[in-house]
Amino acid sequence: MSTPNLSIRDLQVSIEDKQILKGVNLSVNGGEIHAIMGPNGTGKSTLASALMGHPKYEVTSGSVTINGEDLLEMEVDERARAGLFLAMQYPSEVSGVTNSDFLRSAINAKRGEGNEISLMKFIREMDKQMEVLEMDESFATRYLNEGFSGGEKKRNEILQMMMLKPTFSILDEIDSGLDIDALKIVAAGVNEMRSPDRGVIIITHYQRLLNYIKPDFVHVFMQGKIVKSGGPELAERLEQEGYDWVKEELGIVDETVGHRV
Amino acid sequence: MSVFSREQITQLSQSQNEPKWALEKRLEAFSAIDSLPLPKLEKTNIDRWNFSEFQLYQASEKFEQAEELPDAVSRLILEESNVLVQKNDAAVYQTEKALDQGVIFTSLQTAYKQHETLLKKYLFRQDTTDRVAAIHQAFTQGGAFIYVPRNVSIKLPLQAVFWLDGKNAGMFPHVLIVAEENSRVEIVTNFLSTSSDAAVSNSVIEAFVGHGAKVQVATVSHFGNTVVDVMNRFATVGRDGDMEWIVADLSDGRIISKSTTNLKETGGHVDVKSVAFGAGEMRSNITSEILHFGTHTTSDIQARSVMKDKATSIINSITKIEKGASKSDGQQTGKVLMLDPEARGDANPILLIDENDVTAGHAASVGRIDPLTLFYLMSRGISKEEASKLIIRGFLDTIIADIPSAPLRESIHETIEGKFTS
Numbered sequence: 001m002s003t004p005n006l007s008i009r010d011l012q013v014s015i016e017d018k019q020i021l022k023g024v025n026l027s028v029n030g031g032e033i034h035a036i037m038g039p040n041g042t043g044k045s046t047l048a049s050a051l052m053g054h055p056k057y058e059v060t061s062g063s064v065t066i067n068g069e070d071l072l073e074m075e076v077d078e079r080a081r082a083g084l085f086l087a088m089q090y091p092s093e094v095s096g097v098t099n100s101d102f103l104r105s106a107i108n109a110k111r112g113e114g115n116e117i118s119l120m121k122f123i124r125e126m127d128k129q130m131e132v133l134e135m136d137e138s139f140a141t142r143y144l145n146e147g148f149s150g151g152e153k154k155r156n157e158i159l160q161m162m163m164l165k166p167t168f169s170i171l172d173e174i175d176s177g178l179d180i181d182a183l184k185i186v187a188a189g190v191n192e193m194r195s196p197d198r199g200v201i202i203i204t205h206y207q208r209l210l211n212y213i214k215p216d217f218v219h220v221f222m223q224g225k226i227v228k229s230g231g232p233e234l235a236e237r238l239e240q241e242g243y244d245w246v247k248e249e250l251g252i253v254d255e256t257v258g259h260r261v
Numbered sequence: 262m263s264v265f266s267r268e269q270i271t272q273l274s275q276s277q278n279e280p281k282w283a284l285e286k287r288l289e290a291f292s293a294i295d296s297l298p299l300p301k302l303e304k305t306n307i308d309r310w311n312f313s314e315f316q317l318y319q320a321s322e323k324f325e326q327a328e329e330l331p332d333a334v335s336r337l338i339l340e341e342s343n344v345l346v347q348k349n350d351a352a353v354y355q356t357e358k359a360l361d362q363g364v365i366f367t368s369l370q371t372a373y374k375q376h377e378t379l380l381k382k383y384l385f386r387q388d389t390t391d392r393v394a395a396i397h398q399a400f401t402q403g404g405a406f407i408y409v410p411r412n413v414s415i416k417l418p419l420q421a422v423f424w425l426d427g428k429n430a431g432m433f434p435h436v437l438i439v440a441e442e443n444s445r446v447e448i449v450t451n452f453l454s455t456s457s458d459a460a461v462s463n464s465v466i467e468a469f470v471g472h473g474a475k476v477q478v479a480t481v482s483h484f485g486n487t488v489v490d491v492m493n494r495f496a497t498v499g500r501d502g503d504m505e506w507i508v509a510d511l512s513d514g515r516i517i518s519k520s521t522t523n524l525k526e527t528g529g530h531v532d533v534k535s536v537a538f539g540a541g542e543m544r545s546n547i548t549s550e551i552l553h554f555g556t557h558t559t560s561d562i563q564a565r566s567v568m569k570d571k572a573t574s575i576i577n578s579i580t581k582i583e584k585g586a587s588k589s590d591g592q593q594t595g596k597v598l599m600l601d602p603e604a605r606g607d608a609n610p611i612l613l614i615d616e617n618d619v620t621a622g623h624a625a626s627v628g629r630i631d632p633l634t635l636f637y638l639m640s641r642g643i644s645k646e647e648a649s650k651l652i653i654r655g656f657l658d659t660i661i662a663d664i665p666s667a668p669l670r671e672s673i674h675e676t677i678e679g680k681f682t683s
Contacts, residue, residue, distance in 0.1 A: 052640050055632050080642035092637040096655025096662070105651060106641035143655070160641060 004030035004067055004083070006168045006199060011062035013050045018258045020046045022224035023062070028168065031196040035210055035235060036203045038221030039243055041256035044203045045089060047221075048172040052086040053079055066168065081110050083167030087157035087174050094144040099156065100126060102144050103163050110164065129162040132192060134185050150177040158189040169193070170201045175209040187212030207239035220246055222255040264314065267291060270399055273317070277370045277402070280377055286385040290398035293389060300391040302517065303609055304575045305546040310489050310515050312393050315431025315461045317350060317402070324354040334424055336675075337451040337483075339668040342420040349425060349432055350402040358417070365408035366419050369435055372406035379408060383437055383469060393491055393517070397433055397463045404435035404464075407448060411471075414445035418666060422451045425488065428458040438468040438476060442499075445475045449669055452490070452512075453483040460484075463491045470502035470529075477505040479669060483676055484512035486541050494520040498529035500555070507664055508547070510537035510566075511676045516545035524551065524558035524586075534660045535564040536673070539572030539604075540680045548577040549593070553586040553619075562593035563660050567653055568604035569680070579611045580621060587618040597627045598656050600649070650681060 006028045013021035020043045028034050038044050050057040051064060053076040064071040066082050074082060094102070103126065108116045117125075126140060133155050145153050154174050161169050171190070175183055190200065190213050202213065210218075210232070218235045220228040220243070227250055228234070238246075247255060270291050274284040299307055327335050330346065338344050343366055346354040352368040360366060365376060372380055389395040405421050425432045440446055454460055462484060470476045476496070484490045490512045496504045510518050522531040533549040551560040566574035580591035591614075597606030608625035630652050638648035657677065664670050 053636070055636055075645070076636060076639035077642050077644050077648075080640055086640055088637065088640075092631070092634040094634055094638070094652065094655055096658035097651050102638070102641075102651065105643050105647065106638075109642040109644065109647065143659075164641065 004167045004197060004199060005065075007065045008051070009063045011047070011050070011064060012060045013046055014058050014060050015046070015056055015258070019060070020224050020258045021050065022257070024225050026219065026226060028199040028201060030167070030199050032217065033194070033200045033202065033213060033215045034217045034219065035215040036201060036219045036221050036226070037205060037207070037235060037238060039205060039255055042221045043224040043257045044221045045172050048086055048170045048203055051170060052076065052084065077109065080166070085161050085164060085166030085169045087161055087169065087171045089172045089176070091145050091153055091157060093146045093148075095146055097144050098141050099144050100140040103160065106160070106164060125163065129159055132162070133159055133189050135159065151179070151182045154178055154186060155182070158186050162189055162193060165193070167197065168199045168201070170203065172203045173205070174202070175204055175206060183209060184212055207235045210235050222247070222252055224257040227252070273400070273402070277373065279373050282381060283373065283384070287399050287401070290389050290395040294392055294395045294399065297389070297392040297395050300393055300517065302546045302575070303577050304607055305544065307515075307517070311459065311461060312396055312463065312489060312491070314429065316427070316429045317400070318427045318430050320348040320351045320353050322353060327354070327356070330354060331455060333453060333455050334422055337422055337453065337672060339418065339420055339449060339666070339672065342418045342449065344420045344422070345405055346422045346424060347403040347434060349427065349430055352403060361413050361415060363410035364413060364415060365406060367406055369401070369404040369406050369437070376406065376408070379439065380406065380437070383439055383467070387495065393463060394493065397435070397465055397493070400431065400433040400463075401435045402433050404437070407436070407438045407446065409440045409444040409446045411441040412443045415447070418447040418449050420449045420451075422453070423462070423464065425452070425454040425460050425462050425484070426456050427460070428456065430456075430458070430460045432460070432462045432464070434464045436464070436466040438466070438478065440468070440470050440474040440476045442471040443473040444471065447477045447666070449479045449481070449666070451481045451483065452492075454485050454488050457485055457487060459487045461489045464493070466492070466494045468496040468504065470496060470498040470504050472499045473501045474499070475503040477507065477665070479507035479509070479664070481509040481673060481676070482512045482516070482518070484514055486513035486543065488512060488514040490514060491517045492519070496520070496522040496531065498522060498524050498526070498531060500526040501528040502526075502530070504529075504531040506531070506533045506535070506549075508533065508535040509673050510535070510545055510547055511673070511680070513539065513541050513543045516543065516547070518545065519548040519550065521550045522552065522560070524553050524555055524560065526555040527557050529555055529558045531560045533562040533564070534663060535562070536657050536660050537566040537574055538569070538657070538677050538680050539566065539574055540569045541572065542570070543572040545573065546575045546577070548579065550579040551581065551591060553580070553582040553589045553591060556586055557588045558586060559590045560592065562595070564595045564608075565657055565660055566597045566606060567600065567657060568597065568606050569600045571601070571603040573605040575606070576608045577611065578609070578623065578625075579613070580623070581613040582616050582619050582621065584615040586616050589616070589619045591619070591621040592623070594624045596625070596656070598653065599627070599629050600653070
């Protein structure tokens with residue numbers, strides 16, 4: 001099998017006629033972990049949501065391919081079945097749908113009719129992954145994200161990723177609101193997924209997650225695009241010195257884009 | 262009501278061998294029909310609904326075995342229960358499983374013969390204040406009488422199926438439940454029609470819950486789109502009594518569905534769990550009313566409707582706490598989910614409180630499937646159609662999941678499942 005690849009070329013995205021992404025270029029291969037860093041309001045999360053097909057975002061220009069296929073032509077569910085996963089910052093709460101029913105539906109949607117996962121195998125797999133994430137077994141029968149704390153929602157997103165085993169995962173500020181213990185657990189989950197068949201994009205504005213998940217590439221996001229790229233050492237410098245030197249180097253006065261929310 | 266005459270009412274009563282007082286109750290109601298107004302319903306115009314044009318059919322056939330019943334009827338029969346099936350006017354099938362000493366579970370007609378004193382104490386004690394209620398009282402046929410003596414707990418559910426069949430048929434079952442002190446009983450009633458002709462079902466279910474007794478009554482309606490389906494439920498709850506109504510309005514025609522529970526003594530409790538799923542041009546007005554009279558009485562109404570196509574659902578939740586009902590608590594939630602642009606719905610929360618020392622709360626919402634929730638589920642690979650189903654099922658399951666009987670939950674799920682594709 002050839003190396004999996006996610007290619008983003010000159011991606012431009014608007015929300016309610018306001019342009020947020022102004023030409024993003026990024027190529028992620030299987031086995032690679034990319035970190036996208038940047039201050040708040042620079043468009044990082046917009047990139048994540050637009051790739052997944054969030055209904056509020058409109059792609060106005062550019063292209064995205066996943067393993068050579070046109071991602072932007074696909075419906076949201078097709079993107080997921082093509083191997084894309086987004087761990088969301090604010091996942092929805094869905095009343096009346098248990099976590100395990102939801103996950104089984106998702107797994108079976110990918111496997112297709114006639115090839116459904118057996119209940120026993122599913123339960124074994126779910127128990128195993130919940131143990132890695134140190135989640136109480138009651139989470140399996142609780143309604144999807146309903147009444148979950150911020151940290152519990154993040155773990156639940158990672159649980160879904162580990163169960164669905166996507167080719168490309170985007171983690172949108174998965175570290176925000178997590179204490180250091182929870183952060184380590186989530187990082188352990190991501191690291192367990194690491195393989196030459198899978199690529200990961202980590203979106204964050206703190207370096208601390210990257211202490212536990214070593215990135216291969218680090219990109220700085222400002223004004224709706226990637227303005228600087230480098231290796232792990234770039235993340236360390238940002239942690240020590242902040243973003244001002246990048247702005248100075250590139251002559252950027254205001255790094256944000258669109259309206260801050 | 263010119264179609265019928267006093268003589269016909271008298272004949273109807275005599276053919277069922279009713280006592281004189283029952284005939285008088287019928288005639289009293291019959292003569293009031295034309296002068297009484299239609300019931301007043303919030304936001305539902307029923308002026309053109311047919312309540313009074315119907316024919317009375319006589320069920321000629323009897324069924325010896327459940328297998329002989331048509332599938333539409335037999336599929337509603339839960340395993341492990343005592344069953345009574347009524348077709349139009351009379352019982353056509355009944356199982357005879359062992360019931361505890363003193364328990365009565367029989368058709369109303371039989372009860373007139375064998376338990377007249379009990380019936381006289383409880384039956385037709387309500388004033389008929391509207392035309393539809395008067396029609397019911399004048400034309401009552403069949404129904405069931407359930408009596409549970411003191412300290413008796415019935416383990417298996419008692420089940421009744423009311424089966425409407427025939428062109429312009431009218432069906433008027435009256436179910437009377439008397440649960441004495443510290444008794445327990447679970448009753449499941451299903452209502453259906455097997456012909457696609459216009460028809461009227463106008464039924465009443467009355468429960469008297471004694472001191473410390475626990476009564477659960479489920480009503481599941483599956484009438485087709487040509488049926489006017491009226492169901493009035495009443496419960497009177499004694500000291501520390503516990504009443505639970507499970508209401509599943511799954512008919513597709515015109516629906517008036519109401520429950521009124523009177524918590525008349527200290528410590529009484531009622532739960533109302535109401536779900537509706539409407540398709541086509543279904544019109545429904547669903548009311549849950551609680552009257553708190555006793556101190557320390559508690560109530561909880563949970564009502565949810567899903568409306569598809571051009572269906573309409575009005576949910577009224579009324580909690581009335583009377584002066585003197587101190588330390589009482591009344592909670593209610595009413596939610597409507599509309600699936601299609603022409604589906605309509607409304608949730609009216611009404612709290613009427615005349616006592617200071619109480620707690621009460623309400624929540625109401627009317628909306629559509631949240632596009633962000635849909636996005637979330639689809640982002641895990643689930644198709645739009647499947648994701649919508651999960652959301653809709655989940656919306657109703659927050660109520661259905663609390664129904665204790667697993668076979669009943671499955672039966673309700675199955676009917677709802679059928680409507681997704683209709």
